[in-house]
Amino acid sequence: MRRKLIQVICAILYNCNFTGFAKGTIYQGDIKGICVPGLNCYSCPGAIASCPLGSLQAALVSSKYKFPYYILGMMILFGVLLGRVICGYLCPFGLFQELLYKIPSKKVKKNRWTKRLAYVKYVILIVFVVLIPLTFATPGFCKYICPAGTLEGGVFLVSMDERLQALLGGLFSWKMLILVLVIGTTIFIFRSFCRFVCPLGAFYGLFHKVSVIGMKVDENRCNGCNACVSSCKMDVEKVGDAECIQCGECKRACNQCAISMGRKR
Amino acid sequence: MRNKWTKNRIVRLVAMSLCISLLTACGLDSARKQIDEKQQIVNENTDQEDVTEAAYEEEMVLKEVLEGDVAPDFTANLVDGSTFTLSENSGKVILLNFWATWCGPCVGEMPAFQDLYEEYDEKIEILAINCMEDEDTVNQFVTETGYTFPIAYDVDGTISFTYPSSGIPYTLVIGADGIVKNIYVGAADAETQYKLYKGAIDATLQE
Incomplete structure (x- = not known):
């Protein structure tokens, strides 16, 4: 919203x-x-x-x-x-x-x-x-x-x-x-x-690996269920790759609350 | 965790919109100021009655030149070092063009101007005014293409502002009486434009 x-x-x-x-x-x-x-x-x-x-x-x-x-x-x-x-x-x-x-x-x-x-x-x-x-x-x-x-x-x-x-x-x-x-x-x-x-x-x-702001996945919380990728309507292989438009829709799909948006580095 | 994010986001969003609106407001102001200065120059140069301050207040920008208007006067510095003043060339049919090196259709139609220049020789004046690129860029273009028809600089955009247009190429045919006869925005290939301009020039010459 x-x-x-x-x-x-x-x-x-x-x-x-x-x-x-x-x-x-x-x-x-x-x-x-x-x-x-x-x-x-x-x-x-x-x-x-x-x-x-x-x-x-x-x-x-x-x-x-x-x-x-x-x-x-x-x-x-x-x-x-x-x-x-x-x-x-x-x-x-x-x-x-x-x-x-x-x-x-x-x-x-x-x-x-x-x-x-x-x-x-x-x-x-x-x-x-x-x-x-x-x-x-x-x-x-x-x-x-x-x-x-x-x-x-x-x-x-x-x-x-x-x-x-x-x-x-x-x-x-x-x-x-x-x-x-x-x-x-x-x-x-x-x-x-x-x-x-x-x-x-x-x-x-092309900048998905280096951009300052974007989607982050907390590896400690992630249980590898892949709900994020399968719920995503873009052609992503994983959260935050080159096809990811960083819209954050996957946050809702993640029941581990492992995904957040913010400063990546 | 989530709450903190929401707060952060909203603060950031507000800050961002503020920044952008500030930038926008200042930009418009300075643009307006610049137009103001240009307007004054134009008024001094042309004494055009119809471009009144009141009309300007309403329109924000200079009035577009229309077919049938008196062509606003200007003085341009040419690539060959000489100057061209419109009012000093009254009595002649003038083809005035506005162009830039980055503009594909402008560069594409230029052979038409070269052909017309060689064909009509002294009978008409052709002037292609570059739109706000630096002199080196224009010089390099002229050297590379080898065009010999008169090309002028307009680094600060004074002349372009006098002839506002929604786009280039922008070409005007001005009669011997100083009245704008035809206005063209955009261009097809050089051959089509040659026929188009030739038709307009011949019609204007016969008046």
Whole structure:
């Protein structure tokens, strides 16, 4: 419950340029110079700060002229401090998917196929976020995949600006298709985008061993019943690994009270 | 154990929200102040009657330039060392573009400007204003790509603020009378943009 509250506060704080929604304009002030930790399109009329993933791609596109120290440093700082706590608590698109999952329907539980699909996001991180911007000078993930961008930037801005409507073509249809697919699958599969696609989660997942804050298991109390892992809706092998979004749902499943969240080191 | 956690968490949550809202508030304030200064510069430069203080109070940011408006005046420093002042070029059709090296579509449409520059020569003015990147970055880009059409710096964003837009590439065709004839946001490939701009320039030249 507290987690939902933090998620909602976060989503509002990230997008508190309310006049932008009314006018269909983008906030371009000083705060756009910093990144929010979660996935939140900076082309959203409400966004007051930048998307780390979008900024990274933009920086890599022009990395011929300048190495992206600033944005990489900021992302590594987020990773080292919070890791995927960001996914569980500070990401509006994660909240969006969790709300979609609340729609009553038959749910697909995790299985060995979803565990395999979980590796796709690492491929997307390398190919679409790093290689395509470096070789083709185009922000691959933002351009061809990101459904958060389609939802926040695409839908809002395009519906309010006629000049942008004139530019619509195959690419827009493709991205709308991806958005519809993500929304559709998320109703049946918990956080399908986070688990299989999101390169930002993949990046933060790399820090699961070193991040300062995260889930801790008290080895003295743990009786190895594995209730935590089997109750978890993500593709985790153990509490706090790269797939863990540190949401803390497993605390409830643990009858030994061995799991807690806090400073790991 | 659990109680302590709850308390800790709530304190931390409140502290975090406070920090963020403080940061947000200060940021907005300084952004506003900056816009204020820019506004003054613009007012001094252009004496634009329609951008009144009252309108600004309401709008928070400068008014977007619309087709049919008088193009706001500015002076830009060019990569080749010369300067370009819009008002000194009245009587000529001007193609004004805003771009950045990190902007894929901007860089993608640049061959169109080069072609137009070579084709029309002295008949029109083309100026591509870089948006707030440092001079070294722009210089390196120009050296590497070898473009010869006029490219200008706008390191502190003064000109970009005079021509606010929701995004780049942002391109305007300005008539000989100083009136903005066409405005384009975004761009397709260079070939499409070439035809688009050429059509607009020809129509403006014939007026």
